[in-house]
Amino acid sequence: MAESKVRIAYEPLKEFAKEVFLRAGMPSEDAEIEAATLIWANLRGVDSHGVLRIPWYVENIDKGVMNPKPNIQVVKETPATLLIDADRALGPVVTTLTMKRVMAKAKEVGIGWGLIRNHTHQGAIGYYPLMAAEKDMAGIVIACNPPNMVPYGARVAGVQNSPIAIAVPTKRYRSLILDMATSVVAAGKIWLAVDKGESIPLGWALDKDGNPTTDPRKYATLLPVGGPKGLRLGTYV
């Protein structure tokens, strides 16, 4: 299938995305955050984490997996740390809120660390440490997810491909940013291949029987980047 030639301007796409989330039951401010983070991913060229995911988010809201009107609560707090219960909020909604509170702590005591529980999909997590870098702080964000990655040499998922994002401000140029899954590729890259009707390289994924596959529609589990190193990073972070 040929690459789409359709080009969509930033603002109408963002308005459309926001409208979808509004109709799915989210408050206006939260729908705005969700739309902004998705479009941010598209504008960075990370289409795997952009508006491509909208139908999947809506499906998860409809199923009750994601909560469009969460009761987000601070469970525990110290001068430098924060434990937040997300009540299954969409990732961007609770994570931008947590980043803001954690950054306020960092201003006070030098560093802030937040833990979010009962969260759902985080989106392109590079967005959050960049919030810190734009305020002249370094940011690190790590997300956990259900097992979707194969322990080295195994055939079924046993660990998660927990993504890691780090942003560091610079004096004169744009902030440096790392945003990576601990698998060879994020699952979104495989969905993107399905979307484009393309095959995937050997070494990205296994099928349901634990065999290597180049067919993105047969994807069942991800392979860790760098073998045991990606595996352990994904397990421990």
Next chain:
Amino acid sequence: MAESKVRIAYEPLKEFAKEVFLRAGMPSEDAEIEAATLIWANLRGVDSHGVLRIPWYVENIDKGVMNPKPNIQVVKETPATLLIDADRALGPVVTTLTMKRVMAKAKEVGIGWGLIRNHTHQGAIGYYPLMAAEKDMAGIVIACNPPNMVPYGARVAGVQNSPIAIAVPTKRYRSLILDMATSVVAAGKIWLAVDKGESIPLGWALDKDGNPTTDPRKYATLLPVGGPKGLRLGTYV
């Protein structure tokens, strides 16, 4: 060359190592820490970071690169953070001291973060987060080093293979620990191959002309684990 059949007991080896560092000019307490961390690596089976390194440490003390009697100072401090000037102390000496102070901060405010400047080689960095795990805290330690790793597709060193170590306490079993360089292997693994007279696999290192090599004596630069992911992890952490 055949594997050595000589077995050495823990205590005499530690005493020998301590004696070497004492004679190199270190105070008794510091020589003890240095010996303990080296032997710890050997006992974990990480011979690349064990007593194998003693001649190299002594050489660096003799050259004035490492300072056996450093004037370690706190440069800056907040309730949760610490900036320490190591005055070119040996890594274990200043890092165990920093970990202790940072762990005290974590007890007070929930998290502690220390930065060490003017440090030298850190040793097997898994030792330090494990200090935290043994006190029922999670620990992360990252070290920077001079460029020794090849940007993906390049021929000479441009970034560092900054190692990452994470330790997490468990309720019933030994602490989980990750201790890895962001190169395919740490340089010590290549020195170990030289020591054993073995060749190294393709993909570990390049020679001085930027060509892949299986001869550990020709090693000039390391290759990043997982290509661009190991490269960026090494650059940003």
